[in-house]
Amino acid sequence: MAETSVENSITPDHKGNVVSRFVWTYVFATDHKVIGLQFLFSSLIWFFVGGFLALAVRWQLAWPWSDMPIFGHMLFAESGGQMSPGFYNMLFTMHATIMIFFVIIPILAGAFGNYLIPLMVGAEDMAFPRLNMLSYWFMWPAFACIILSFFMPEYGASAGWTSYPPLSVFQGDAQSLWLLAMVFVGVSSMMGSINYLTTIIQMRAPGMTMFRMPMTVWGMFITAIMQAFALPVLTAALLMQLSDRLLMTGFFLPENIAVNNGVATSGGGQVLLWQHLFWFYSHPAVYIMILPAMGMVSDIISCFSRKPLFGYRPMVYSITAIAGLGFIVWGHHMFISGMNHTLAMSFMVSTMLIALPSGIKVFNWIGTLWGGKLQLTTPMLFCVGFVAMFVIGGLSGIVMSAPPVDIVIHDTYYIVAHLHYVLFASSVLGVLGAIYFWFPKMFGRMMNERLGKIHFFLTFVFLNGTFFPMHFLSRMPRRVADPYIYEGLKDLLPLNQFMTICAIGMGLTQLIFVANFFGSMFFGAKAGRNPWNANTLEWTTVSPPPHGNFDVQPVVRRGPYEYSHPETDSDFFPQTKTS
Amino acid sequence: MNETDAINRDATGNSNTKVFLFVFLMLCALTGISFWVANSYLMENRVVGWSAMMLVSVAKALLVILFFMHLWWERAWKYVLTIPALFMGVLLVLLLVPDVGYRYLTYSKDRRENAPKPVVSDTIDVNPANYEIR
Amino acid sequence: MNSKANPSNETDATNGGLDGGSHGHIELKYQPAVPVPKGKLAVWLFLSTEIMFFTALIGTYIVLRFGAPEGSWPTPGDVRVLEWLGAVNTFVLICSSVTIVFGMEAAKQNKAGKAKSWLFGTFVLGCVFLGIKAYEYNSKFEHGIHPGTPRSLLYDRADLNYLSAVKSNLDAEILSLEKEKTALVSESVVPHDHDVLDTLVLIRAGLVQWTQRTVGEAENPMMRELALESLAHQINPRTSNPRVEAYLASENADVKNQIAELMGQQETVEQDVREMQERIDVLSEQLKAEQDDARKPDIESELSAATEASKTAATKATELVDLLTPLENRVSAYEQFNGLHEGLNEHFHLKLPMVIPSGNTWANTYFLMTGFHALHVLGGLVAFMVLLMLRLDRSRAGLMENVGLYWHFVDIVWIFLFPLLYLF
Ligand code: HEM
Ligand SMILES: [Cu+2]
16 A cells, blocks of 8 residues: 555655556556546536537427438438437437436546545545545546447447336337446445545544535445445446346346347346336436535535535435435336335325425525525536525426326326436536636636636536427327427427527537636636635645645544634634634 | 554453454354254244354354453443444345335236247257357 | 555555655645444445445346246246355355454454464365356256346247257257267268257257147147147146146157058058059069950050059058057157156256246346355455455555455345355
8 A cells, every 4th residue: 555655645755657656647647636637627528529419309309300410421421411210319328328327426426526525624645545546547448348338339339327127128229238337336336435435434534523524525435335335237227238138138128028139138137127226226316416516515615605505404404315315216206107105195295204304404404595695606607506596406306206197198208307407407507616616726727707706607607508398299299200290399499509609608608618628727817825814724734735635634532614703803713713 | 552452452361362262162053053053843834944044144254253352351332333324224224125126937817818829840949059068 | 446555654644554655745634524443444335336326236037027927936946056166165254254254353463374274264265166157057057047138048938939949959859869870980980879869860860850840730729739838848847737748648649649640541452452563463474374355455444544553552652651650759759758747858968958937037036146245256356465464454445344344244144145146
């Protein structure tokens, strides 16, 4: 351990040429900050890949069967640039897969979890730096599988991100690659979550009791617990589906279904079993995709309201409750699957219950904003946007949680509206806010405020333009390449064109972010240790923090949200400050 | 807390050895019991036999966890770690059970009587290549 | 876990002696929430994830097993499971759990040599477990029990799909044996002992083609089912099946009656043929002897009529032989195969498809659960090998404990798998 840690630390006295130094610093990195940035950069790259796929989906929905700009002629020259329905299936499948497994989960848990947890609890690094390194490395086989799958005859997995059998078992080899990739992502997340849990439980600085931890750390903590319990189940299910495809066992298929050149599967499996196992992971996964964002948003909102977080403990309890309830609601994705009715009813009740802790959180964010000295910086704008958008997404969730309603709107654009309000309009806005907020800590320079605000306003407008109209499309089925073959849906074409134009606008807006990100990395104003006058521990050290994180032993004396505290003159009261 | 420290807390010399040997004998005996149950009259009512065997397994697992894995001597944190995992495991299985789909081995009377007469030609339409021999 | 790489940190009370202290930066103090080393905590967390993994597998087993048709789950005998062998393996794992505990105790008392021998004992027991597992797997593969088609020879029910599988399996086997035989003949080696080929040919004629014919001709679906069922029963009888046996016996009596009747017919036809021949002989004599040209045409026409009749009779005779051969094949197949209470497959060491209801589902779940368990055992053995290369003194007791925790978990999984797979 000791040798490698010394090797990969960014020490100036390191001997060796530039290449070996680069390799040791960035490839064999065991420093949590470097690994965090590795996750950040790979996720951002995938974010743009996933975005392109989404735009292609939108293109087809707005101008069906027309020549896609640039790519149409590259891929489909013989058919005059017109994509095939199968290609459309690939587009939405890979879009969801990449956004969920390669962007949001790695950027929240991988990037921010890695970067912030040790800094915020006052640790020099993660509990197991080499395990941490492995957890990033395990993303690469997954990346490789997915990239490879794009070059398969069917251009990639196309059974939807939910990969329901029997459909998924009739797919080509890309589907096997997809399953393998998900196994690797799972192993990576599992290693990460064990590491986070150990770090948070055992490596908090003196005085950092559990209830003095910032909400970000709480979010990561609960997320890690959820991952630890939910992921193994998905891994098992993925391996079983892989064996159904490759060995033709029959875990998820009725007997004697001909797969693979007419060879029948053996044994009688159960289709619903896959759905249960899949959603046992994937519903908790949607909270894995938002709890860390909720934590970071809580920190940012409190900081820029210059006010303690309203109801810190209820916030903690409510994310714990969300996590607990999150494990017993998965059946709401299966209401029309033919599942047991009594079971469906209990899933309905628990789903409705989950709105309660979610509501508490929204209430507390508003309570924090209420009467605060609001500083509308870019990160704050994104976070306020998060709260507003989460209300919309949460409300549509409750609408769908009643089976009678869901039976009608399941698999329509209403669902797409819901999931994009919670995932894009909430999680991604939260992530962007967090990037603006912690960028100074990561790179030692501020991001450009003016560009940031433009970025926010355009994103906000375009995202609502793209996703809000979907609420009215509860009669338009999702995952259909050309809905307009139905007479009754023909009138939806103009609306879809409007949404696509907004989506393109939203895509272009992100270029402002790219410019701001890289520009600020090199030319941004130098940030000090604590540019936002925030309380938490990471702001007490240098920006960017050195290897080992802290130059003085942090000793925590109070909670993280003591803004505008009566005992001090300044409006913030760092956790370590002696009064 | 030092690693060796935590372990030495319960290292009271020989008495542990006796405990471990006792547990070992218990485990062997319990294995024998479940073997006996499987071949005894208890299996006449299968649910009774199954429950008995599962109880024996739970007892064995408890013995291993408590003594071999030292949980007996650990402090309260043991509950925080083990109970949620147990709860989640039991929950998953319990909620899977209502959706067991029952399959049937025989065709229904209706389906049998209305089944089309099978065509059996001398060359049955199955590609022998799909049936690997040996 | 890399918990104990740096023994010099042993006295460091704050970070549990993990991940080697500071290098070039200040050493931080922590307030751990749980009074155990980080490595041990991480192992426990890892075991929680493992619990969920195996729960998913066991849940799958439960769903598939209880979804299986009523009363169809294979018995141990059906799928070549030896209960006592599973019990032996349970015993082996329990022993290995004990040895590793003693190894850890020895390490705690700083008796490195003793610790190493205990650990080595554990390693050996783990290998024994895997050896027995390998033997069990092999005995299943030998009987055509595999996870997944097309290697699996198990079928859920005796239907046309099954019949065609038997047929193509048999055809391919006969073809390859014939090729072998001609190869031997062309090398002018005297082919020895081609009993197997004869048996297979008889099975094809007397069982498979017969069943195929019966199924094709029977109007009554029940008869079709019985015919298919009896084929499956003759290949691999699961239990004694009086219904099928009665069917076979009565069918045999029936066939014998038919044969007797046909033989009777055959006799008359042969009589006819003989008579006609005689008459032809007489007539041709007559024709030769006849001097009067005017009477010749009469005799000639009589002769041609007789030839015609003789031809018809001969055709009738060959037709009768054609009718008789399958029946006779059937009877000889019945006589040769019916006494074999262990079935054709077992008796002649054949690999014909077998009907075991839910057999494939059983095989899938069995190989799934024992396979992942065996992989975990393998992982433990690798960890033991690494440990065996170290000096197992007091400083390594923590590491020993962590590996031991994992090993005990593997043991616990088996404690549940044993009754589920062998005794239920
Ligand atoms: C107030 C809390 C929430 C409730 C009551 C709720 C309810 C639901 C229901 C009932 C569905 C199934 C709709 C259907 O397929 O017919 C659903 C789908 C979905 N939800 Fe939520 N939800 C909530 C929050 C969230 C959050 C916070 C996220 C993610 C961050 C999320 C992500 C999703 C996704 C991705 C889907 C679609 C899955 C798919 O079919 O592809 N939901 N939600
Ligand atoms: Cu859900």
